[in-house]
Amino acid sequence: MKAQIIEAFGGPSAFKLAEIEKPDVLPGYVLIKVHATSVNPIDTKVRGGAVPAVSPEFPAVLHGDVAGVVEEVGEGVADFKSGDEVFGCAGGFKGTGGALAEYMLADARLLARKPGNITMEEAAALPLxxxxxxxxxxxxxxxxxxxxxxxxxxxxxxxxxxxxxxxxxxxxxxxxxxxxxxxxxxxxxxxxxxxxxxxxxxxxxxxxxxxxxxxxxxxxxxxxxxxxxxxxxxxxxxxxxxxxxxxxxxxxxxxxxxxxxxxVFMLLKIINENERKQHGEILKKIAGLVEEGKLRPLIDSNSFTFDQVSDAHALLESGEAVGKVVLKNNW
Known part of the structure; x- marks a missing residue:
């Protein structure tokens, strides 16, 4: 599958388009066809080497926030089925793969069903x-x-x-x-x-x-x-x-x-597997509020594709973004 990877810590230009192995689904996990992701300050810190304790091994696929469609369901997963639209902050950190790829392997406990009244890009802006x-x-x-x-x-x-x-x-x-x-x-x-x-x-x-x-x-x-x-x-x-x-x-x-x-350091509940269920439970509540019209994401007016990830990171680091910087999968 296609992915944007980094092979060493660096600036926004560190990203490189590569062909990597598509992950195999595991028990308790789902394989997501990625539609969108968003950039968070922690993603730029991971890319730049500021938080090595939570950084994945190289070559690394970054970004935690994801919205997409369940492609395959692992053994023991009861909450999701193939074809479900989901969102979550599910990887891009130590021990996990990220969302800057065609597919993302995600622990089902970190996910919830995407709110039905917003787009994939809007959903990808919300989890973290x-x-x-x-x-x-x-x-x-x-x-x-x-x-x-x-x-x-x-x-x-x-x-x-x-x-x-x-x-x-x-x-x-x-x-x-x-x-x-x-x-x-x-x-x-x-x-x-x-x-x-x-x-x-x-x-x-x-x-x-x-x-x-x-x-x-x-x-x-x-x-x-x-x-x-x-x-x-x-x-x-x-x-x-x-x-x-x-x-x-x-x-x-x-x-x-x-x-x-x-x-508050929300990544701790991703890195510590026994606490992951709490994230999925919070996201279910968030999805309910979105569908009730009580919560909506604010999206920066600049739009990006996965091929423009360097530009997206540069914008966030400039301090000029208003709301979330979102990327749409163009592969």
Missing amino acids: VSITAWEALFERANIQPGQNVLIHAAAGGVGHVAIQLAKWAGAKVHTTASSQEKLDMAASLGADAGINYKEKSVQDYVQAYTDGKGFDIVFDTVGGENLNRSFEAAAIHGTVAAIAARSTHDLSPLHAKGLSLHV
């Missing part, structure tokens, strides 16, 4: 970001109706899904972005208030939107110095959930406010 946002808000931060929630990076992959999930949960949703265009987009997804972080300091918006008390939950999808700003924005006994915490910080603000800090 929606699982991440769900785990952060519901499993870790224990979001409750009426809480004041701050979500950083409204136009990002995780951020735009988190806005919709927090709104569905009944929270009052505030979000940050760098432009009015992105804040308008956030409002269309249900955000109650948009904050241009280039124009307002943390102290300014904490005073404006919480009377100086701080936010009950701060979801930081940015990391680095922004994690410090998240600590500053949180209320006494508040919760900070972070997905980019590979950095060094002074924990004094956590102590001063009695904050809880939760770090």
